[in-house]
Amino acid sequence: MVPQRVSLLTIGAYDLPVLRSFYQKLGWEETSISSDNYAVFKTAGVLLSLFPIEELAMDANIEITHSPNAFRGVTFAINVDEPGHVDSVTEEIRQAGGRVVREPSDAFWGGRTAYFADPENNIWEVAWNPSAVFDERGAMISF
Numbered sequence: 001m002v003p004q005r006v007s008l009l010t011i012g013a014y015d016l017p018v019l020r021s022f023y024q025k026l027g028w029e030e031t032s033i034s035s036d037n038y039a040v041f042k043t044a045g046v047l048l049s050l051f052p053i054e055e056l057a058m059d060a061n062i063e064i065t066h067s068p069n070a071f072r073g074v075t076f077a078i079n080v081d082e083p084g085h086v087d088s089v090t091e092e093i094r095q096a097g098g099r100v101v102r103e104p105s106d107a108f109w110g111g112r113t114a115y116f117a118d119p120e121n122n123i124w125e126v127a128w129n130p131s132a133v134f135d136e137r138g139a140m141i142s143f
Helices: 016-025 053-060 083-095
Strands: 008-013 039-042 047-052 075-080 099-106 112-117 123-128 140-142
Touching (some): 008 053, 083 123
Parallel strands (some): 008 047, 075 123
Antiparallel strands (some): 039 047
C-alpha cells in the first residue's frame, strides 16, 4: 500500500539564489541540510525544497518544456488561523517581493483567500477556512 502522506514538496528553481532569498524574506527557517545548491525550509506539515530545475528534470528524466512565467497548474497553500491573517500575511508577502495576483477577499465557500506568485511565478494561496483543524505543530489535519 502506498503511504497516504506528502512529505516533501520540491520547486524546480530557475534562479535558486533569488527564490531562496524570497522565502528567507518571509522569515522561513532553512534546515541544516540546505547547501549552496539546494534549499530546504521547515513548514508545519511538509518540507519545502528548492532545487535547480535543470538538475530536477535530469533526476526525473524529463524535459523542461515551459518558461518560468508559465502557470504550472499547481498551487501551494498557507492556511491561517483567522480571517484577518489572510490580509496581514498577504501584505508581508508583498513587502518581501511577492506579486499578489488576487487581493484578499471573502470566498464563496465561507472562508477568506488571496493568491500570490513568488519570483518564479509559483502560485500560492493564503487562506482561512472556518472549519480547518490544525495539530499541535500547526499542520492542517482536516477542513
